[in-house]
C-alpha cells in the first residue's frame with residue numbers, strides 16, 4: 001500500500017490539515033496579493049503538484065474540492081465525475097472502466113463518514129470543472145475566487161444549511 005493510500009485512510013487527519021492550510025493561505029492573502037497572484041501561482045504550482053500528487057494522486061485541476069469529496073480526488077475517477085458515481089459501479093464497489101480499482105466515489109463516501117468537519121459537503125452539487133484552470137495552483141485560485149466561477153446559467157451549489165438531507169449519517173454537525 002502506497003504512502004498516499006495510507007494517508008487517505010485517515011480522512012479526519014487530512015481534513016484538519018486542509019483546514020489549517022486554508023487558514024494559513026487566507027492569512028497570507030494580503031502578502032500574496034502584493035507579490036502578485038500570477039507570480040505566486042508560478043512559485044506554488046510545482047510544490048502543490050508534488051505534495052498533492054503523493055497524498056491524493058492529484059491531477060492539478062486547479063479547482064480543488066477535496067474537502068467536499070471525502071478527501072478523495074474526484075479527478076482520479078476515469079470519467080472525471082465531480083458529483084458522485086456513474087451508473088456503472090459494480091456490485092463489489094469497483095469501477096466500471098477499471099474493474100481492478102475501487103470506485104472513487106465509494107471511497108469518497110466512506111471517508112466522508114469519518115469527517116466531522118467537512119463530511120456533509122458530500123451532498124453539495126459541484127459545478128463542472130473549468131479545464132482552463134488545469135495546471136494552476138488551486139490555493140491561489142481559491143484566493144482570487146476564480147475557482148468559484150461557474151458557467152452562465154448554472155444553478156449554484158446548495159450550501160450546508162439549505163440541504164434538507166443533512167439529517168444523514170455525517171457526525172459532528
Ligand code: SF4
Nearest residue numbers: 058059060061064073
Ligand atoms: S480536486 Fe483537483 S486540485 Fe484537488 S486533488 Fe483533485 S485534481 Fe488536485
